[in-house]
Amino acid sequence: MTSTAPTASVDLTLRTLPTGALPTSTCSTQLLDAPWDVDARDPGYGPGASMSDAIPAASPRQGEIPREYREASAEELDRRIRAAKAQLGERVVVLGHFYQRDEVVQYADYVGDSFQLATAAKGHREAEAIIFCGVHFMAETADLLSTPEQAVILPNLAAGCSMADMADIDQVEECWEQLMEVYAEEAAAAGEDAPAPVIPVTYMNSSAAIKGFVGRHGGIVCTSSNAAAVLEWAFARGRQVLFLPDQHLGRNTAKAMGVGLEEMAMWNPRRPLGGNEEQALREAKVLLWHGFCSVHKRFTTAQIDTARAEHPGVRVIVHPECPMPVVDAADESGSTDYIRRAIEGASEPTTFAIGTEINLVQRLAAQHPQHTIFCLDPVVCPCSTMYRIHPGYLAWVLEALCEGTVLNRITVGEDVAEPARVALERMLAVRPAPVR
Structure with missing residues (x-):
């Protein structure tokens, strides 16, 4: 594995790759189109x-x-x-x-x-x-x-x-109807003052329609930097959280908060009850929507092993949208802004292996030449959209x-915008724990 090219431009990197290197050095030859x-x-x-x-x-x-x-x-x-x-x-x-x-x-x-x-x-x-x-x-x-x-x-x-498109509003509405049927007796027996059976939480990376849905149903929006604080907010108001649309951010955040993997269930919108038994849904603390970021899904523990073997003492930082084994194997995980601040805060020359989108990684490498900074994934494959x-x-x-x-x-439209703003304002009122 080698460090990124000295330029911050991914487009220029693609165009200056050695002749014949393109098919194996990038995920698609059409990136040049x-x-x-x-x-x-x-x-x-x-x-x-x-x-x-x-x-x-x-x-x-x-x-x-x-x-x-x-x-x-x-x-x-x-x-x-x-x-x-x-x-x-x-x-x-x-x-x-x-x-x-x-x-x-x-x-x-x-x-x-x-x-x-x-x-x-x-x-x-x-x-x-x-x-x-x-x-x-x-x-x-x-x-x-x-x-x-x-x-x-x-x-x-x-x-x-x-990722945002993986949570379709019709699928989410159908999910909610099925959950309300599962929890109907429990909710009726608990009374009006009891915590809600489930609180919907949506990642910022979702459509306005999903944010509006969450706002209408007592839920909240989160970012990758305040997800833990938002989950705490939700657990204070409900027994269970429906986390949309990124399963990996939801799983990694809940796990770091002490929620066991056995207390999490995956909701596959293409299957009845999301592919779960009713009892499993009642016992779960977090329901994870079957969505993901295709950029961060590319990172693997094998890439981390290679980085550690080739760069002893390397500091591995990945985004929490990465799969759980990758987050567990890294030294740290955090939002794009966390990654940027971690590199800016390193006082001594450091080797960083970063698990996030290549444009940001190459820009950070160009901005901080005192460090060695490279992307964990050796294949140049930017965010398509x-x-x-x-x-x-x-x-x-x-x-x-x-x-x-x-x-x-x-x-x-205002019918969506009004409840979506409610969910966003709830998020703005939640303060994440200070970064140590």
Whole structure:
């Protein structure tokens, strides 16, 4: 295993791989294709970590953007983006997710995780437009937290999230109905003042519809950094938690809090009662939805073993969306912001093996040359849907704003937005334990 290339750009890394190395060094040769070509031919998530995931039939598709943006050189796009931003000034704020390609992040006014960026959007009431260089659920959250007058724009409508799509609102509603039938007698016998039989908790990486569902049913939203505090909140109000949509974050967090694996049950939405017996559901403390992040599912304990063998003393940090054996084998686990702060806080030159999305890992390696920083997965395989955002799309939506036209606006209907905001406000009121 070797450290990442000196550049922070995953796109440039792919294009400078030795001739013949591409098929084995990346997860897909199509990563070299322009995203508008992928948009035109691929109804799926596109090349990258989620390319094998099934995409819902109703997922948004991106129409063809004008030829001038598709054929423009990187230098021309750079000039046009900077000129448009200068013309718009404070009328626009550009948000870039940690996992976004470097060619786009360079134009962001704020860079962070989904919650940090939604908070940044909330803090800029003066902006007429918020351009979210991330994925669909993130733009929805920004719309929930911004004012009705502000337009939230997703440069490429095909930038979705396979994990978020794994919790379909119809499936979740059906799950809830089945659970209420299982707990009907128990709830009736307990009385009105007893804890609720189950509290729904959804990860920030979910659709606005799921956040709205959670808000309507006394539940709450969580992030990867405050999941433990949110679960404590939920257990104080209910006997059991339904955790959506990422099974690994739910399992890893509950396990770290002392919940036994025998007290967790998996809910498979394609099977009656999620594939469980009624008694097992009654005895469970946490119900885990059968969802996952395809980026973090790629990391393995074998990769950690290789990193330790080749780099004695390596510090292994992984995201809590990784499978439980990987989190258990690592030295630490934490959110993308936790990983960033851990590296920034290392006072001595350190070797880090990181288990999270490659764009962030390579950017951290470029920003901290005093350390040796590499991705646990030796195969360059970025988040498929983040990779759908390209400077060409950013130039397109920015220049349209200069002409008074709003493209690719993301809006959440008020029937969903009102309860979703309730779930988000509950989360904002929960304070995670201080990081030691």
